[in-house]
Amino acid sequence: xxYRRVGxxxxxxxxxxxxxxxxxxxxxxxxxxxxxxxxxLDLGINFFDTANVYGHGGAESFLGxxxxxxxxxxxxxxxxxxxxxxxxxxxxxxxxxxKQCEASLRRLRTDYVDLYxxxxxxxxxxxxxxxxxxxxxxxxxKTRYIGFSEWTAEQIRAALELPGVERFVxxxxxxxxxWPEPEKDVFPLCAEEGIGHIVWSxxxxxxxxxxxxxGSPPPEDSRAASSSMGHFMSRLRDDxxxxxxxxxxxxxxxLQLSMAQLALAWVLRDANVASAIVGATRPExxxxxxxxSGVKLPGDVLDRIxxxxxxxxx
Numbered sequence: 066x067x068y069r070r071v072g073x074x075x076x077x078x079x080x081x082x083x084x085x086x087x088x089x090x091x092x093x094x095x096x097x098x099x100x101x102x103x104x105x106l107d108l109g110i111n112f113f114d115t116a117n118v119y120g121h122g123g124a125e126s127f128l129g130x131x132x133x134x135x136x137x138x139x140x141x142x143x144x145x146x147x148x149x150x151x152x153x154x155x156x157x158x159x160x161x162x163x164k165q166c167e168a169s170l171r172r173l174r175t176d177y178v179d180l181y182x183x184x185x186x187x188x189x190x191x192x193x194x195x196x197x198x199x200x201x202x203x204x205x206x207k208t209r210y211i212g213f214s215e216w217t218a219e220q221i222r223a224a225l226e227l228p229g230v231e232r233f234v235x236x237x238x239x240x241x242x243x244w245p246e247p248e249k250d251v252f253p254l255c256a257e258e259g260i261g262h263i264v265w266s267x268x269x270x271x272x273x274x275x276x277x278x279x280g281s282p283p284p285e286d287s288r289a290a291s292s293s294m295g296h297f298m299s300r301l302r303d304d305x306x307x308x309x310x311x312x313x314x315x316x317x318x319x320l321q322l323s324m325a326q327l328a329l330a331w332v333l334r335d336a337n338v339a340s341a342i343v344g345a346t347r348p349e350x351x352x353x354x355x356x357x358s359g360v361k362l363p364g365d366v367l368d369r370i371x372x373x374x375x376x377x378x379x
Contacts, residue, residue, distance in 0.1 A: 066109030067358045069339040072234040072261035074210045076179060078141055080333055080358040082112035083351065084265065084342040089115075089131075090123025093346050102131045104348035106140070108355040114237075114263065114342050116145035116184055117169050129174035137175060143263070144169045145214060145237075147184035157187035162198035166207055180235060181208035186220045196230040203231045210234045214265075218250040225258055233260055240264035240338070242273060242313075242331050242370060243306070243378055256337050264332055267341040272307070273328035275314055279304035306377045316369055322360065329357035331370065 068077045083105045089098045102113070113132070115124045125144060132140060146165040149155035154164065166181060181202055187195060199211045212235030213221070224233060236255050238247040240262070247262075255262065268274055310324075317327040332341050343354045 066355060068111075069336075070261070071180075071210075071263065071339045072255075073232075073259035074234040074261075076141055076210065076234070076339075078112040078263070078340050079110045080340055081110055081329065081355045082114060082263065082340040082342050083110055084344050085113070085115040085124035085128060086119050086265070086344060088124075088344045088346060090120035090125070090127035095127065097347060098127060099131050100348045101345045101351050102128075104351045105345075105355070106135075108352060110351070110355060111139070112141045112143070112263075112340055114143045114265075115173075116148075116182075117150060117165050117172075118145075118148040118184070121150065122168070122172055125169055125172035129172050133174055141179045142173065142175065143180035143182060143212070144173065144178050145182040145184035147187060156190055157183055157195040157198075158190045159194050159198035159201075162195065162202065166202055170207065177207050177209065179209045180212050181210075182212040182214055182235065182237060183216070184214050186213070186216050192220075192223055193227060193230075196224055196227050200229075200231045212237060212260075212263075215239065216251075218254045221251070221254055221258075221260070232258075235339070236260050236262050237265055237342075238262060239266050240332055241267050241269045242328055242374055243269045243310075245378060252335070252337065261337055261339040262335070263340045263342060264338055265342045267332045268325055268328050268343065272310060273313070273324060275310060275324040277302065277307055278311065279307040303377075309374055309377045312373045313370065316366060316373070320360075320362075320366065322357075323353060325354055326357040326360060327362075327370075329354060330360035330362050331367070333357070333360075334362055334367065 067080045069080060070077055113128060115128055117125060147157055154161060202208045211231055212233055214237035238251060240247050313324055317324045329341050332338055345351045
């Protein structure tokens, strides 16, 4: 496993990291989930990403239990807040930032997280209030660093221009072969400002593994076939898109890679991408994905990928 620094922080995280959206504490049996985490640790994965809203607290509670007893300095933990936890508890007001962080720490069974992230931008709270509350969390030792997910370049720039507050060190954008959108504005700004990326959905919710075939129902054990995990995938089941993805198979074969490894290596080709977050329902998936760390894709391969996906990218 290779490791990269997150922006200007001193966080050295594994190129492949383990997420918990729709899986731990929700869609995956606890025994299998624990096995995934143990295999990840064995493989050198040291970064675990979650959020208070995942499983309505269930993912954090699961991680807290699964990691209990381990040396706290042996793994790096990130969580997020913004989405509703109740009718009253939502957003990034100062009250909510402090309340939700405290609740997350209890569920995670830890005194601090390494990275506390704004899960989205809160248009209903003054940015100064949100950034002030996040700054207090850092200075109270409840998080080491702060980050954001899915903010626009304008929102990021506004936060960086505020005086007397902690600076963001990380961005968590959706980013994959099928969704290169952050390259337009967010990536250049973050590169200039020393903000690293920890990207989510690098496999497009499993579509880039090649297991979903045009004109065929999803495999029974896949995310798309799951009632608890498949409801976000409708736009990724277009036959034209799936046909293009199938044409990536020979590209991966030529490099002796799986299609998943090819997709992960593609997002990691950018030096400012510190890690690619993967989900897993089985330890074997964790092992296969971890093998993408350190893979370098030649320029002609990158050109070939662009040609294949040109017409189906969002």
